[in-house]
Amino acid sequence: MQQMTAAISNKETVIVAYSLSGEVKPLIEAVTIAGRYGARTIVFTAPNSSLARTAELVLPFHVDEGTNVYRPSPARYALLALTDMLAMTIAEKVGAPAVERMRRIKNLQGMHKSDAPNLPLGD
Helix, strand or coil, rough: CCCHHHHHCCCCCEEEEEEECCHHHHHHHHHHHHHHHHCCCEEEEECCHHHHHCCCCEEECCCCCCCCHHHHHHHHHHHHHHHHHHHHHHHHHHHHHHHHHHHHHHHHHHCCCCCCHCCCCCC
């Protein structure tokens, strides 16, 4: 799916990819394909990894996952937070059109809630 999405990319596409190791071959290939079609590529990954070398913009990322397989993944929570920050930064740069899109999302979500105006957007 990643590679199919990458294959339909163009210069108006931005691909954001995530990998702790930066060595997942199908993901590296997808980012490479997207780049070939002119997409902007942003990756959250280990610096100097194979994935980092394929991307236009590397946001270095490392979280020690530890060895306890039963604990929730700290990297997953960190990546969610980074994704939210990236989205907020982009929305602020886009300005009014982004605000209108967010208003539409809030309105749609509110259709199914009793106290919608007072609830957070992501509720």
